[in-house]
Amino acid sequence: MSPPRSLPPGVSPVLASAQGSAVAVNAEPPARIVVFDGLCHVCSRGARFLERHPVQPPFHLVPMQSEAGRQLLSVHGLDPDDPPTFLVLDRGRCLTHSDASIHIMASAGGAWRMVLAARLVPRPWRDALYRLLARNRYRWFGRRATCYLPTPPAAGAQAPIERERP
Numbered sequence: 001m002s003p004p005r006s007l008p009p010g011v012s013p014v015l016a017s018a019q020g021s022a023v024a025v026n027a028e029p030p031a032r033i034v035v036f037d038g039l040c041h042v043c044s045r046g047a048r049f050l051e052r053h054p055v056q057p058p059f060h061l062v063p064m065q066s067e068a069g070r071q072l073l074s075v076h077g078l079d080p081d082d083p084p085t086f087l088v089l090d091r092g093r094c095l096t097h098s099d100a101s102i103h104i105m106a107s108a109g110g111a112w113r114m115v116l117a118a119r120l121v122p123r124p125w126r127d128a129l130y131r132l133l134a135r136n137r138y139r140w141f142g143r144r145a146t147c148y149l150p151t152p153p154a155a156g157a158q159a160p161i162e163r164e165r166p
Contacts, residue, residue, distance in 0.1 A: 030060040034104065035072050035087040038063030038147035040137050043086060046104060047150050053108035059088075061150035085134060098126035 034050065037043040047061045062069045064087075070080035076087055076094055088100040095103050098118070105115040118126065133140075 031057045031091050032059040033062060033089040034059045035062045035064050035069045037086060038065050039144045041141040041144060042137050044144060044148035047148060050104065051150060055107050063147050065147050098130045
């Protein structure tokens with residue numbers, strides 16, 4: 001499988017992939033999107049991490065089990081039926097595997113930015129460790145009975161993609 005492609009600044013896959021589906025999109029597409037596994041305990045905790053450490057502009061959390069999540073994965077070259085990673089779209093950048101994890105944690109700011117030191121480890125080594133965790137996440141940490149649906153951003157924040165139950 002080829003690596004996901006990076007989008008030019010200002011181009012959003014949300015408009016291309018979600019228009020015409022059950023998902024409503026603002027006139028201005030979200031600048032930051034995280035497509036995560038809503039059934040995975042580790043991934044759901046990552047989504048809750050983003051909710052506890054709000055950033056501006058906010059990340060819009062989309063479960064990969066939703067139609068919008070499946071479309072975003074597909075548009076970025078990931079198999080929506082068996083995605084090997086979660087997906088982070090941040091202002092035209094497309095991040096996956098360990099780079100996505102590091103980016104999410106560092107975006108919280110403060111002491112969390114120290115996680116950027118993990119980039120000193122060669123990407124193939126980081127991604128091998130990521131793939132080991134991803135491949136065994138249900139076995140090691142269990143599977144949620146229902147898909148985790150994040151809470152919408154606080155009032156006054158950029159309006160989110162309307163939540164949809166998978």
